[in-house]
Amino acid sequence: MKILVPVKRVIDAYVSIRVKSDGSGVDTENVKMSLNPFCEIALEEAIRLKEAGTASEVVLVSVGSADIDTVIRSGLAMGADRAIRVDADNDVEPLAIAKILKHVVETEEAGLVITGKQSIDGDNNQTGQMLAALLGWPQATFASEVELDGSNAKVTREIDGGLETIALSLPAVVTTDLRLNEPRYPTLPNIMKAKKKPLDVIELAATGVDVAKRVTTLNVSPPEERSAGIIVGSVEELVEKLRNEAKVI
């Protein structure tokens, strides 16, 4: 079975972002870019399934410009067999990405798709579910454990009330939560090898998807600043402040 892993390049999770003063967006010039952490988890899971003999091939796919090739290579260095980049702008909306991914899933005849649950820039949490809908496949979102058994999967999901285990038929889309696994770091030999792995570029037109924006960003502004309060000297002072100043206890 072939596993397709869609990944996204994002501003690194540990960078403090800066909102542009003209309200047009977030500054992405000269900031560290990385694979979205949830996509790393997705890729790790797919690689483990291949190592366990359950999957035959792990294909990484990303929608974006040539700028994202570096992070695609880092995914290949983790252990994906090959990569596909669908050449498009880097701000295509989740619905259009899902449509593009549907095209790739169908041409690749993938049996399982593992996406991240959320990209940490847009915080959308949509693409995997949309892809499942467009394919008419079942979905298992926010996975913390995945077991494949022939034509079925058993997935434990992180839900608001705790954990839920579902059984679903394959093919399916799984989206990853934080505790599914701990992604490996690419080793130096694998980084070298990754340079030679195939990275095919597909033109957007070949997918037939219209990526015209449905949602216009009118403005991006910084959140309301919260200023630091005071440091209290003792537990006693804390209790006094909470009672008489903040009046919350």
Add this chain to the structure above:
Amino acid sequence: MSILVIAEHNSEELHASTLNTVTAASQIGGDVHVLVAGSGSEAVANAAAQISGVGKVLHADAEHYKDGVSVEVCDLVVGLAGDYGHILAGSTTSGKDLMPRVAALLDSSQISEVIAVESADTFKRPIYAGNAIATVQSADEKKVLTIRSTGFDAAEEGGSAEVAAIDAAAVNGSTTVEGRELTVSERPDLGAADVVVSGGRGVGSAENFSIIEALADKLGAAVGASRAAVDAGYMPNDYQVGQTGKVVAPNLYVAVGISGAIQHLAGMKDSKVIVAINKDEEAPIFQVADYGLVADLFEAVPELVAAL
């Protein structure tokens, strides 16, 4: 056009987030209908009918809606969508599971985690872990939104809407729930609590979390945790507060042994009053805390419990 709110529930009780979602729907303007899809869920339908601002409750009761499986509920919602200009659910794990699926089938771009309604087509939502707020305008004919509870007050009781039984959609059958491990707690629900006490890696172990729980019980609070505390197995996943966990905005949030990473702040910095207890005076959590106490939590927290 009317607005459809998907009720969140467990077939017995309506989840509090539905009340916030109804408020968001009322702000959009239009007749607000609530869909209750469940099994043996009359009580939920009746509770939904009593929410102020609700004009009608659509009640689909069938065995295949028992567990709220998205692939099942999705087909029902898509079938009803013709009558509605907006479809809303809470930004809960079930809303996030369901709504993108609905949106894709309606060829609509879903808008996630709305915190403010500017007009019927313009909404505010946090991006980058809440470090930026985007104002977005949707050109889609049908707008599919998830609503972050902390952005909207809970709708009051006082309605008396009609409950209309509707037909269930066909069974999809691809997905079944085999089991759930749900946290059972006497404490308030983390998402809706007035006071939250959260512990981080500094708490050191699952056993030590009893210190956090003792403080929570003294304050009538819900217990929360940082990702590090959950990853280390001190607390279950559903206690995680943050960008990729739960978002809370209580009157009082007490962060104990939590450094204050941006991903954690994303889940709590809209709290009214923030207290931080940390032994490292440089910890970033102090930059957002109204009251900071630089102290060893193993001394300070028991002392605080005794003083309350």
